[in-house]
Amino acid sequence: MDTDYNNATVVGGGVIGISWAALFLAHGLHVTITDPEPGIEPLVRAGLAEVAPTLSALGLPTSDLTDRTDALRFEPDLALAVADADVVQENGPERADLKQQLWAQIEDAAPRDALFASSSSGIPATTIAAGMRQPERLLIGHPFNPPHLVPLVEIVPGERTSPEVVRQAVDFYQAMGKQPQVLNKEIGGFVANRLQSALFREAVHLVAIGVVTEQELDDIVTSSIGMRWAVAGPFQTFHLGGGPGGLPDFLVHLGKQLEASWSGLGSPTFDDATVALLSEQAANFGGTVEELAAERDAKEIALMRALDELPNHVQKESIR
Amino acid sequence: MDTDYNNATVVGGGVIGISWAALFLAHGLHVTITDPEPGIEPLVRAGLAEVAPTLSALGLPTSDLTDRTDALRFEPDLALAVADADVVQENGPERADLKQQLWAQIEDAAPRDALFASSSSGIPATTIAAGMRQPERLLIGHPFNPPHLVPLVEIVPGERTSPEVVRQAVDFYQAMGKQPQVLNKEIGGFVANRLQSALFREAVHLVAIGVVTEQELDDIVTSSIGMRWAVAGPFQTFHLGGGPGGLPDFLVHLGKQLEASWSGLGSPTFDDATVALLSEQAANFGGTVEELAAERDAKEIALMRALDELPNHVQKESIR
Numbered sequence: 144m145d146t147d148y149n150n151a152t153v154v155g156g157g158v159i160g161i162s163w164a165a166l167f168l169a170h171g172l173h174v175t176i177t178d179p180e181p182g183i184e185p186l187v188r189a190g191l192a193e194v195a196p197t198l199s200a201l202g203l204p205t206s207d208l209t210d211r212t213d214a215l216r217f218e219p220d221l222a223l224a225v226a227d228a229d230v231v232q233e234n235g236p237e238r239a240d241l242k243q244q245l246w247a248q249i250e251d252a253a254p255r256d257a258l259f260a261s262s263s264s265g266i267p268a269t270t271i272a273a274g275m276r277q278p279e280r281l282l283i284g285h286p287f288n289p290p291h292l293v294p295l296v297e298i299v300p301g302e303r304t305s306p307e308v309v310r311q312a313v314d315f316y317q318a319m320g321k322q323p324q325v326l327n328k329e330i331g332g333f334v335a336n337r338l339q340s341a342l343f344r345e346a347v348h349l350v351a352i353g354v355v356t357e358q359e360l361d362d363i364v365t366s367s368i369g370m371r372w373a374v375a376g377p378f379q380t381f382h383l384g385g386g387p388g389g390l391p392d393f394l395v396h397l398g399k400q401l402e403a404s405w406s407g408l409g410s411p412t413f414d415d416a417t418v419a420l421l422s423e424q425a426a427n428f429g430g431t432v433e434e435l436a437a438e439r440d441a442k443e444i445a446l447m448r449a450l451d452e453l454p455n456h457v458q459k460e461s462i463r
Numbered sequence: 464m465d466t467d468y469n470n471a472t473v474v475g476g477g478v479i480g481i482s483w484a485a486l487f488l489a490h491g492l493h494v495t496i497t498d499p500e501p502g503i504e505p506l507v508r509a510g511l512a513e514v515a516p517t518l519s520a521l522g523l524p525t526s527d528l529t530d531r532t533d534a535l536r537f538e539p540d541l542a543l544a545v546a547d548a549d550v551v552q553e554n555g556p557e558r559a560d561l562k563q564q565l566w567a568q569i570e571d572a573a574p575r576d577a578l579f580a581s582s583s584s585g586i587p588a589t590t591i592a593a594g595m596r597q598p599e600r601l602l603i604g605h606p607f608n609p610p611h612l613v614p615l616v617e618i619v620p621g622e623r624t625s626p627e628v629v630r631q632a633v634d635f636y637q638a639m640g641k642q643p644q645v646l647n648k649e650i651g652g653f654v655a656n657r658l659q660s661a662l663f664r665e666a667v668h669l670v671a672i673g674v675v676t677e678q679e680l681d682d683i684v685t686s687s688i689g690m691r692w693a694v695a696g697p698f699q700t701f702h703l704g705g706g707p708g709g710l711p712d713f714l715v716h717l718g719k720q721l722e723a724s725w726s727g728l729g730s731p732t733f734d735d736a737t738v739a740l741l742s743e744q745a746a747n748f749g750g751t752v753e754e755l756a757a758e759r760d761a762k763e764i765a766l767m768r769a770l771d772e773l774p775n776h777v778q779k780e781s782i783r
Contacts, residue, residue: 341665361696369692376681390745425710449769
């Protein structure tokens with residue numbers, strides 16, 4: 144580890160908390176998990192064991208995930224849990240009042256130079272930090288599910304977050320093998336989920352009106368825009384689709400046409416009939432959720448290897 | 464070649480026509496290119512030479528693309544060009560009246576059992592075939608750019624297209640190493656471009672209001688939803704994000720929240736300020752369009768190899 148972060152406290156032992164804990168452990172950190180739920184330890188340990196093969200396939204050491212080592216401890220008392228933390232990653236319920244309470248306590252009990260990040264997928268740091276004495280210390284470090292595998296972490300500073308804290312967070316997540324991206328403005332849903340939501344809206348529309356089934360739409364995506372956007376984002380895709388003049392030419396020639404097409408996009412709702420149709424077709428994916436997830440993660444790892452998107456040290460030491 | 468297709472006529476020698484011609488040649492077909500433009504031959508030959516390395520990297524033979532063989536001929540007269548065709552792939556201008564004229568002529572001059580496909584990206588087969596004596600013969604075979612590389616071909620039958628012709632088209636494109644997907648209903652823009660358009664709309668919004676730059680948004684996509692959708696489409700992604708209960712549970716727990724988020728998505732327009740901003744940022748992609756396209760295609764091929772999405776015979780013979 145080439146950072147100053149040795150002790151990470153993960154607040155909340157749910158799916159996201161487990162995934163962060165796994166990632167931190169695999170990068171050599173000591174991890175404290177704090178969760179008021181009494182029976183949390185066996186659930187977390189089972190979750191870590193489930194995640195271990197994926198991190199192992201990424202070339203990371205996983206003995207601290209599967210064996211009982213002193214790298215992992217459980218501390219139900221929040222104040223005690225953060226007392227020695229170099230970084231606190233909070234994954235509490237997605238409610239502003241609860242997050243505000245958590246961070247008021249964390250701020251009181253944690254070391255003065257600890258890095259503070261919330262995994263919140265929607266509540267902005269400005270709101271969460273409203274009652275903090277030092278709101279400049281908090282930012283959003285929003286992972287894309289599952290955090291131990293997908294490279295993106297959206298770093299969303301609040302109105303009062305200090306630039307130095309943003310810089311520290313970028314360094315920290317990079318040291319964890321992630322690809323952090325700092326947003327320049329707070330916006331509900333941040334970027335990746337907003338984009339996903341926009342596409343999914345049209346996907347629901349096309350299935351609801353019977354143009355394609357869910358499986359057919361998924362096959363269309365993986366064999367076209369999905370594989371495109373895995374290697375070049377939407378702007379570069381149109382930049383490269385506009386001839387030698389790139390995006391500016393593309394916008395001149397096709398911008399108005401594209402804009403006109405937007406008004407024809409669907410506005411579906413999740414009424415009973417739509418939910419029933421979508422739920423029914425989900426039975427046809429050809430495997431249990433666990434089987435399909437394992438298959439997807441294996442493909443994801445193959446893709447990451449192919450595109451050299453593995454964490455740097457893994458590329459250098461184990462794979463190449 | 465394990466099909467009945469030996470002679471392909473490509474109508475229109477532009478970028479899409481060249482790409483189809485390259486793919487057909489690389490799969491052993493004899494290709495006739497017909498285009499009224501007098502100086503088309505050198506342009507097409509230059510285009511084929513440019514595309515050859517990509518097809519070669521995919522493991523396909525490319526001597527008919529780079530050398531002067533009898534596999535490729537140019538015939539400006541449309542009727543003569545289709546006289547011996549087993550398949551006609553039309554890439555005329557995206558105007559209904561012009562396509563209707565082309566197909567009236569093709570229908571008169573082509574053999575009775577030739578397969579008829581239009582590359583149209585938006586005009587439905589029903590419209591194009593309105594004046595045909597045998598509208599049951601025409602369908603849309605819409606590629607995703609560039610056709611020689613991206614697996615998807617959207618097959619969109621018109622209201623009167625015969626099921627047998629649809630089946631033939633699926634077989635033909637599969638023999639060309641593609642992943643055809645038949646749409647169950649005609650809809651403007653088909654599926655992939657509608658989904659792309661929906662996401663791009665929100666992408667433009669987020670850049671226009673300054674949340675991220677184009678490059679930052681592209682980086683967010685490639686490191687999250689892009690790599691996800693390369694291996695599992697949007698429905699499977701949420702199916703696997705809903706716990707063991709899959710998509711049905713996801714819709715119960717998060718459907719209404721997702722629906723609510725749709726109303727907060729942006730409605731940008733390509734006004735002068737937005738076009739100027741988008742065009743300006745496109746200068747920061749770090750390379751010429753040609754360089755970036757070559758880099759993207761190389762990554763795409765690496766990804767296709769990693770995911771076993773190469774044409775079947777290539778997997779069997781050259782790569783694995």
